[in-house]
Amino acid sequence: MSLHKLPLFKKSNLTNINLNINNIKNLNNKNKKKMDKTKFIEWFVGFTDGEENFMIGSDTRGKFTRFNFRFMIGLHIDDKPLLDFIQNNLGVGIVNTNKENTVSYFIISDTSVLKSVIIPIFDQFSLNT
Numbered sequence: 251m252s253l254h255k256l257p258l259f260k261k262s263n264l265t266n267i268n269l270n271i272n273n274i275k276n277l278n279n280k281n282k283k284k285m286d287k288t289k290f291i292e293w294f295v296g297f298t299d300g301e302e303n304f305m306i307g308s309d310t311r312g313k314f315t316r317f318n319f320r321f322m323i324g325l326h327i328d329d330k331p332l333l334d335f336i337q338n339n340l341g342v343g344i345v346n347t348n349k350e351n352t353v354s355y356f357i358i359s360d361t362s363v364l365k366s367v368i369i370p371i372f373d374q375f376s377l378n379t
């Protein structure tokens with residue numbers, strides 16, 4: 251993870267953000283603190299600009315083709331606390347780890363959550379790329 255994904259903060263705030271991100275690994279699951287909502291959303295949009303992806307899949311089994319939508323961030327297993335932090339602040343999604351225990355994923359696949367939580371964030375704070 252790198253701080254170059256934080257374009258919405260003034261340079262003077264980057265040190266504080268860096269300290270906050272480094273301290274995430276020291277938080278346990280029961281004692282996680284939430285970041286100020288606006289600061290979190292601005293950081294989240296900047297971070298996800300380079301790390302996330304939206305996927306549209308289709309299931310052609312059966313009579314009709316069904317489509318599914320997914321928002322996902324995948325990071326090295328060492329960065330799992332960061333994904334837990336994102337999940338804690340958004341209040342939605344799941345964090346999973348692959349079988350090899352090398353990659354962690356933050357995933358939202360519930361269409362109603364995508365519509366009510368994720369899409370409004372990116373409507374308000376546009377991605378840069």
